[in-house]
Amino acid sequence: MMKPKIIAFDADDTLWHNEPYFDEAQEKFCALFDNYASHQVILQMILNHQVKNLPLYGFGIKAFTLSMVETALELTQNQISGNAIEKILKIGKELLEKPVELLPNVEAVLQELKGKYRLIVATKGDLKDQHRKLHDSGLGHYFHHIEVMSDKTEVDYSKMLGRLDIPPSDFMMIGNSLKSDVLPVLNIGGWGVHIPYHTTWAYERIDFEIEHENFKAVATIKEVLNIL
Template sequence: MTMRPITAIGFDADDTLWQNEQFFRSTESHFTGLLKEFAEHEIVSEKLLEAEKRNLDFYGYGIKGFMLSMIETAIEITDGKVEARTIGDILDVGREMLRHPVETLPHVRETLEALSGHYMLVLITKGDLFDQERKLAQSGLGDFFDAVEIVSEKTATTYRRVFSRVADGPERAMMIGNSLKSDIVPAIAAGAYGVFVPHELTWVLEQVEPPQDAPRFRQIAHLGELPDILEAITGA
């Protein structure tokens, strides 16, 4: 009996299945407007990014860490003179992000429907546990997935562990996502296929160069092209 080359498919969530980065960008624009009396937009954005980098090891990924980084940046930009109402505004816009309805991306549902039952589908996402669970529930996509993994970071070790525990190992798995840094490069390093689905907005800390000379690397314009990629690899 011939073994199938791919039995499991992992999917990133934010900006792969549903919109995410656009809400961070619009909130950042609002935030820089709050501090326009103290610094130019570009300077505030630069300081915010520095704070986010510093805080990843403490707060991880997600909206709550973003809120704390905005507060820290406001204190820094204003030399400690930020008003309480500004802090309150930052908290308000952060809560609004946490309440924002989920907007699934084109071709997502029909692609998951086509693949469900033929492959083990695994959601592999990083970020705040409660927020990711909320978005998955509101998306209406949860029933398509055989397993859900919400992790603190995505590394080759992460993909080896997840695909070995819930599937047939990384060598017979494929990872789909919009981040080369988190979804594609480490998945390929673990031995899986990596299918890059670019999103028009990708956080600068998730941007790296595509893997060179990687036979398991693929790129598609949208998820609707995924079944063709699988057919080309598996011949079925």
């Protein structure tokens, strides 16, 4: 059994659906430029631009939209029309207007945990967009603190815990990304719980198994209750 005092949840694809919207946006982008390259090639180009741009743009929809524009410039050898750029921007704006659809049993689990633990949201992405989604989700009142991080490295988690005066040994992070939600927290002495989502951004994937005494993998958020 795990004995944390503070439990943090990732937001996207842990509390609500997110990645399918990006997959849909990328398919729309590929359809715009299918005369230039295959979908597989275009998707790899978008990913390459996203990863290259992370130090400048960070994570989130706005960074994704800029990476789509750069991909279009590369595909067309800088000959892209203003009309095409307008269509790309529309894809990005549509992402920012997507409804928030909670994953199954999320609110029931939060109701069960509230009052027994201090609950936190620890996510990354666009500050404004993440606050919008939290507001629209109706979940905000369950959380003691909301943290929208520029990244989720060991340093980022350590800084957050320092600001909140939380020792890592009291901290549990729950999320769908082994790379961002689990490994950094384990490495600083916290607890990590992985809840897989049916699709994962390529950047967030790892190619090895995690074996750690502070790590648990569960199939659904409801199973978190069984390990506390």
